[in-house]
Amino acid sequence: MRAAVLTAYNSPLQLVELADPVPGPYEVLVRVMASGVNPLDIKIRHGQAAHAQVSPPAILGIDMAGVVQAVGSQVDRFRVGDEVFGMTGGVGGLQGSLAELVAVDAQLIAPKPAALSMVEAAAIPLGFITSWEGLVDRADVRAGQTVLVHGGAGGVGYLAVQLAIARGARVFATGSRASQDVIGRTGATPIDYTASTVDDYVGTYTGGEGFDIVVDNVGGATLDASFTAVKRYTGHVVSALGWGEHSLAPLSFRGATYSGVFTLMPLLTGDRRDHHGAVVAEAAALADAGKLVPRLHSTTYPLEAADEAHAVVENGAATGKVIVTPDR
Known part of the structure; x- marks a missing residue:
């Protein structure tokens, strides 16, 4: 071959x-x-x-x-x-x-x-499995919930948006100004992160309460922003890029939870x-x-x-x- x-x-x-x-x-x-x-x-x-x-x-x-x-x-x-x-x-x-x-x-x-x-x-495969492990296995996404997907036009985010919609959630997705139409075609509400602060879109789309689930596909500062965008007490942040150093204080002060996703693990270990x-x-x-x-x-x-x-x-x-x- x-x-x-x-x-x-x-x-x-x-x-x-x-x-x-x-x-x-x-x-x-x-x-x-x-x-x-x-x-x-x-x-x-x-x-x-x-x-x-x-x-x-x-x-x-x-x-x-x-x-x-x-x-x-x-x-x-x-x-x-x-x-x-x-x-x-x-x-x-x-x-x-x-x-x-x-x-x-x-x-x-x-x-x-x-x-x-x-x-x-x-x-x-990789994008969908990552999305499923975050949205379904970790966060148990279900009908009626609000879901924020960071990087909604990306390889993982584009599939995560469709998965959340298929399971009955109301989905919002961040992206650049150039990606707004792409995100909109999935059925999600696009959010131009270059023109809106976290407080802006949390206020506009959740009345300031925060999203039930926040999916981070970007990492770094975007993961930090996710900790302030999630709903108090019951909110859940999931990320496949939770590397580096991050303060959990904003998440803790909201009483919310975080889950990491490591999609490669079954390939590396043979388990699951x-x-x-x-x-x-x-x-x-x-x-x-x-x-x-x-x-x-x-x-x-x-x-x-x-x-x-x-x-x-x-x-x-x-x-x-x-x-x-x-x-x-």
Whole structure:
């Protein structure tokens, strides 16, 4: 098979020929039709993501959609020819999806939604699983609640907005002035964070009470702002970027709660991988019901242009999820 290999940090990806992987008893061999590029991939390339546990040489690529080519002896959920998708590797020593073939733990994947193409399906797993773990597993989002999503036009936020709406919440999302129309098309109320203070939008949209759930997809000062935007006593802030130093005093003074999300953990530890598979199955159901649609970059890239795809993400030029199509 061909694969794009990171041979050293801060170096171009090398297109090489490697032996085809052989699936283990609990794995399936997938021909990769589409591989999603995430900001984490860029951090890994630069040696800035120790938590991802990647050392060159490595094949990156966390999100995947493709077709099952072979099935391990202990796998009974999938058959050759099945179209599948999931968040399957690229961290913790697991082969990523920037290759023509990959052997993946069958627990991590689900049937691809019929309503979506391979390219569309590969744009979903990491962002949706992160959103689900925050909104559903941690905060138990439900009908009638108010939800604020920071970064509503981003790779995670765009899916988080749709998930919260699908579960009956009233959703508001922050973004730049240029992203207001994109956010509005999801059904959320857009908030231009460059033109409104936290007090402004909390007052306007919640009467000063605060939001039931605040989803932080930005980190840093935005997480600090989340602590003052959440409802007193019952409010819940969730973040996948709760790094650095933060004062919990504003949150404590509101009597609210905080939960961190670390989406990579099942890939790194092997624990709860079946939950990842169950969550992407939920994503497929929502997509097939017309309630979940990814936002894609205007161009897809062949495997030999994986460096170009990474550059688009790194330079902030992406207009949606960037996808590489390894299959020839």
